[in-house]
Amino acid sequence: MAARRIVLDDPAPRAAELLAAAAEAGSQIALTGGSTPRRAYELAAEAGSDWSRATLWWGDERCVGPEDERSNFRLAREALLERLPGPGPAIRRIEGELGPVRGAEAYEGALRDTFGAGLPRLDLVLLGLGPDAHCASLFPGAPALDERARAVVGVERAGLAPWVARVSLTVSALAAAGEVVFLVTGADKARAVSRAFDEPLSGAAPASLVAAEAASVTVLLDPEAAGTA
Ligand code: 6PG
Numbered sequence: 001m002a003a004r005r006i007v008l009d010d011p012a013p014r015a016a017e018l019l020a021a022a023a024e025a026g027s028q029i030a031l032t033g034g035s036t037p038r039r040a041y042e043l044a045a046e047a048g049s050d051w052s053r054a055t056l057w058w059g060d061e062r063c064v065g066p067e068d069e070r071s072n073f074r075l076a077r078e079a080l081l082e083r084l085p086g087p088g089p090a091i092r093r094i095e096g097e098l099g100p101v102r103g104a105e106a107y108e109g110a111l112r113d114t115f116g117a118g119l120p121r122l123d124l125v126l127l128g129l130g131p132d133a134h135c136a137s138l139f140p141g142a143p144a145l146d147e148r149a150r151a152v153v154g155v156e157r158a159g160l161a162p163w164v165a166r167v168s169l170t171v172s173a174l175a176a177a178g179e180v181v182f183l184v185t186g187a188d189k190a191r192a193v194s195r196a197f198d199e200p201l202s203g204a205a206p207a208s209l210v211a212a213e214a215a216s217v218t219v220l221l222d223p224e225a226a227g228t229a
Contacts, residue, residue: 003217011220016043026053027123033072041079054089060136060168061094100154119176133205137166175213187224
C-alpha cells in the first residue's frame, strides 16, 4: 500500500495527536523505542486525553530490565506514563529482561491472550526508522524478516547500537495493524526514507516490507528526513 507522507517542520505534535486520539478511543496501541518519539510522547501526555481505556504494547524491546536506560518501556514511562494527569492505560510491556527467547515467548502469549490465535490486530503501531532502514528490531537481512507464522521474534544480534539482543514484532504482526505510523526526523534518515518508501521492497530495507504489507501507512517526516530541507 502506498504510504501517505506528511512533511511538517516538527512532526512530533502530529504523532502526539494520533496517539492521544487513539488512546481516547480505547485503542490497542504499540509504541516504539529510539530517541525520536520522546517529544511526541511528552506532547501526547499533555493533550489531556483519557488513556484509561487504552492498552499499550511495544513494537520492540531491548533485552534489558525496565529500569535500564536503554529500555523502550522506560522511555515511555518517563516521557508519557508518568506525565498523564489521569488514570493510565493497561500496560503490556515486553519483558526484555527474560532474554530474546523467553521474552518473545512471553510476549507472543500475551498477544494471543488478548487477540486470540493468528496475528494481533493492533489499532495503531508507531514506528521509528533507522538509518539502515530498519524498524522495530527488524534489521537488514536478518532471518527474523522471513518469519511469517509467529507474531514475535527474539533477535540475538542487533544491527545497530545499543548492541543488545532484542524482542520484536515480526513484519506480519506490524503490518496487521489497522494503522502504521512512522515518525522520522533528521537528514541522516533521508536515504533510509527513500529506501523504505520509494524504492522496490527489499529485505535490505526492512521498513519497506512493513510498508508494503500494511493496510494503512502514514509517514510523518521533517523536511530534513524528507530530503526537502
Ligand atoms: C529500538 C527501536 C528502533 C528505532 C530506530 C530509530 O528499539 O531501537 O524501536 O527501531 O525506532 O532505531 O531510532 P531513533 O529514533 O533513535 O533514531
